Amino acid sequence: MLSSVVDSVGLWSTSLTYYIIHAILVASATYWFVKRRDSAKQQSYKLTEKQKDELIAEWEPAPLVPETPLNHPVLHPKLADSKMTKYVSIEGKEYLNMASSNFLGFIGEKRIEEVAKKTIFKYGVGSCGPRGFYGTVDVHLDLEKQLAEFMGCEEAVLYSYGFATVSSAIPAYAKRGDIIFVDKGVNFAIQTGLQASRSRIEWFEHNDMEDLERLLMAQAEKDRKDPKKALTIRRFIVVEGLYANTGDICPLPKIVEFKWKYKARVFIDESWSFGVLGKSGRGITEHYGVDVIDVDMIMASLENAVASTGGFCVGRSYVVGHQRLSGLGYCFSASLPPLLATAASEGIKMIDEEPGRLERLQRLAREAHEKLDKALQGTKFVVRAAEVSPMKHIVCEDEDRGSGESKLDSLVNTLFEKHKVMLTRARYIEKDEKFPIQPSVRFMVQSELTEDELNRAIEALRQVVCTL
Known part of the structure; x- marks a missing residue:
C-alpha cells in the first residue's frame, strides 16, 4: 500500500514538472510572438511628407574625409609639362630638378x-x-x-x-x-x-x-x-x-x-x-x-x-x-x-x-654633402645623411616643430619661385607612421649634374636659409 502511494506521488511530481516546463515554453513563445508583431507594426509605421521634410532639414551629414586646409599643397599642384629629367618645364618655365630620385639620369635616356x-x-x-x-x-x-x-x-x-x-x-x-x-x-x-x-x-x-x-x-x-x-x-x-x-x-x-x-x-x-x-x-x-x-x-x-x-x-x-x-x-x-x-x-x-655614371654620382654626393654642410653653418638648418648618399635631408633645428615645418615650406617655395630650383618636402602619412619623423626637405643629387648646376642649387639654398 505504501509503495503504491509513493509511486502515485512520484508520478504526480513528474507530471507537474512537465506541465510547468510546458507552460514556460508556451509563455516564452507567446511573448516573443507579441514582441515581434509590435516591432513589425513599428517598422511599418509611415511618416507623413511633412515629417520627412523636417527630418531631412534637421540632418547634418558627417564629412567622409577631414577638411583639407586651404594652404595644403594638394590644392595647389604644380604640373610638369616635360619629362622629369635634370631640368623640368612647369607652366612654361624651366627649373633645375633637385627633387627626383633619378640618381643615374636614366629618365629620358x-x-x-x-x-x-x-x-x-x-x-x-x-x-x-x-x-x-x-x-x-x-x-x-x-x-x-x-x-x-x-x-x-x-x-x-x-x-x-x-x-x-x-x-x-x-x-x-x-x-x-x-x-x-x-x-x-x-x-x-x-x-x-x-x-x-x-x-x-x-x-x-x-x-x-x-x-x-x-x-x-x-x-x-x-x-x-x-x-x-x-x-x-x-x-x-x-x-x-x-x-x-x-x-x-x-x-x-x-x-x-x-x-x-x-x-x-x-x-x-x-x-x-x-x-x-x-x-x-x-x-x-x-x-x-x-x-x-x-x-x-x-x-x-x-x-x-x-x-x-x-x-x-x-x-x-x-x-x-x-x-x-x-x-x-x-x-x-x-x-x-x-x-x-x-x-x-x-x-x-x-x-x-657605363660605370662613369655611378662614379660621378658618388663623387657629387660627397661633394654636395660637404658644400651643403658649409653653406648651412650658422643657420638653423643642417644636412643629415651619409656622405655617400645622393639623398640629403635638410632639417630645421627649431625647437618648435610647427615653426620648423613652416620654414621648410618657405624654403621650398622661395627656391622654386625666385631661384628656379625645385626641391620637395619629404611627405609621410604621419598618423600611420609608427614613430615620429623629423620634418625635412629632400635634396637629391643626380649623376648628370654639372659642377656649376650643383653649385647654383647650393648657393640658392644658402641665400634662402639665411633669410628664414
Missing part, C-alpha cells in the same frame, strides 16, 4: 626609351594577369635571371610595384609567433609588411647596434629558459641599406655578426641603395664588402636608380621561390608591364656598361 617602344610593338602595354596565371612573359624571366646574376644570388623574383615588394615579402616568411627585430627608422612599406606578418616586433633605436644586441641577448636568455618553445620561434632582423627617412646607411657588418651569433635571419630593403652604393651599384653588401650569401633576402624597388617601375627580391633559390606561392603582391597582382621590364633590364645593363 634615348637608349632605354627605344627598347621600351620596341617592347610595346611586340607585347602591347600590359600583361593583363598575375604571374602565376597568364601574366608571365619571357622578358619577366629574363629580367629575373639578370637581377640574380647582377646581385650575385641564386634566384630573383619580380614584382609589379615597389611598395608591394617589401610589404609582401616580409609576411611571406614571418608569421604569428615569430620575432622581428626592426630599426625604428624603417620606411612605411616595411611597417606595413610587419603589421601583415602578425609577428612580435622588437624595435631598436635607429642604427644603434648596442640596443639591437640588448634585445637579442634578452631573447637568447628567454630561449635558454624554455628551449622547447625556442625551437618553434624564428628570428628576423629587418633593416634598410639606405634609409629613406634619414639618408643614413645601415652598419651591415655588425648586423651580419649578430646574425650568426644569435641565429637570426637578415632581410634588407635596398630600394634606395640599389644602383647607388658599392663600386658597381650592387648595393650595401658591395659597399661594405660583405658576402651577399650572408644576407638571407634582399628586397629592392626598381623605381629609383633604375627609373622604371616594380621591385624584386633576391637570395637563395629555396628562399626566393617560396614567394611565388606566398607573396601576396606576386600572386594576386597583375605582372609588371613588359615595356617596364625591358626598360629596367636596359638600365641595369647601362650600370655595368
